[in-house]
Amino acid sequence: MNDLENNNVENGLNNFITEIIDNDIANNKNNGAVITRFPPEPNGYLHIGHAQAIWLNFSIAKKFGGKCHLRMDDTNPEKESIEYANAIQEDVKWLGWDWNDDLYFASDYYQQLYNYAIELISSGKAYVCDLSPDEFREYKGTLKEPGRPSPFRNRSVEENLTLFEEMKNGKYADGEKCLRAKIDMEHPNILMRDPAIYRIRRAHHYRTLDKWCIYPIYDFAHPLEDAIENITHSICTLEFEVHRPLYNWFVENTSVKATPQQIEFSRLDLSGTMMSKRKLLQLVEEGVVAGWDDPRMPTVSGLRRRGYTPEAINNFCEKAGITKFKGIIDLSLLEHCVREDLNKHASRYLAVMNPLKVTISNWEEGRVDILEGVNNPEDETAGTREIPFSKHLYIDRNDFMENAPKKFFRLSEGREVRLRYAYYITCDEVIKDENGEVIELICSYDPESRGGKSPDGRRVKGTIHWVSVEHAAKAEVRLYDRLFATERPGTDDAVDFHSELNSESLTVVDAYLEPALANSDVTKTVQFERQGYFCKDKDSTAEKIIFNRTASLRDSWAKKKK
Ligand code: ATP
């Protein structure tokens, strides 16, 4: 957790929720205890929005010396799986958080929840209802009109107990009956009009298997799960604000001891990004992306494979802020956070993606000079490495220009540049193929400029990167751009979100890497000097090296939009 501490998670954590908790502690509410939870449903992989909820709950627990539980909210058997539950744990850990022994599963509470339902029935506060889904809706009323009582509302406690038990024992078909809380059919809040709390569903659950054919509804299960775990502050997103009276009703009308407080904040909404798990799953299933961890996905696993660091993501969550108001955060803030973090930590290497051959005319064939490269000028402890130099080099084609204007400080016929860590070279001759395309530069080097140092006070403005042809390792480089070309993908129901995809979100190129980069020790995200941040892909092998572009150095997207 050291890096997170260095990032001062605590100092930056001041928002309306921490104010509420400050107050609660001052009033000795819950004897000063703070227990939060992150309750994902294991029906997909976590995304950057979840990362913010994780950051918020775990850093609040840390700030107040409390605990944060990780709870799989697995009450919808059809869409949940062990794969998702495991991936969620991996992602939370990778983000730097530790739930210690506090990992829970809602499915472990099924018996307890069933008992609470029986309590409600016994006290006349729940009943079994036989209305069909259509009738159920019709009886509910609307915002303008009150609901009407179900004809089954006044069943006796005994009859309800029997029917509910029969529901559990599989006597009725799916959807034939449900258990409802008996609250108020005329309540101005429609959610309080006798909501369903148990439904019949013959579905296989990844943990309880086929033990149950009735499953609790979220609004009933969630507050009781919180209370069972003695959660003090149940932090959730704004759409649950209208559910709060119901949340409190279940806590008050059952025998659970604890009284967790639900607090809502505005969910993270990122421009250029889609966070609906349903639609992300669609992209995966349709093969639009290579999987949940495709580096273009807004998932935690995608960002990890892309080369983002947990520090960058947590910093972003903090900077995006916690409010009660709906707002859209610009995706470039996330990109800024990763650049800011990598600039401090990433080692720098030389790699050429768009090669142009350079031959040093006054260098002997076969002679190799070993130069020293500084791994990270921002961090002395990162040390140095050896870089071989020889007669035949590659430079980036964009670093050469024919008939270059005065202000072009890189290579052109008759001009001199510095090769990073190496020598001053001057371009003496340009060789073209039969189509007039430049295919090679003949240059001469100044032996007195070793290490890129000026031999006589003579200054050159440009420094360019290069690799030695015979020592370079070839790699596949995947240049990623934003997955969507629009600002608000997936938000307009009249538009198919597929049409909003950026057709240029992935470009694959070959690159030539300095030998140190091919080394298997390179596991962290690195900088290719002057080009951006890159990380080795998980599918990279010694035979086929693959790098993903984490981020370019400049915000190319902002430029494109102008
Ligand atoms: P679904 O669309 O399937 O309901 P969900 O995004 O609500 O998905 P959950 O697994 O229920 O997914 O979310 C777990 C927790 O993460 C919840 O407490 C939820 O409020 C929080 N969360 C989800 N999306 C965001 C978001 N964009 N910003 C902040 N918190 C979020």
Ligand code: MG
């Ligand atoms: Mg949800």
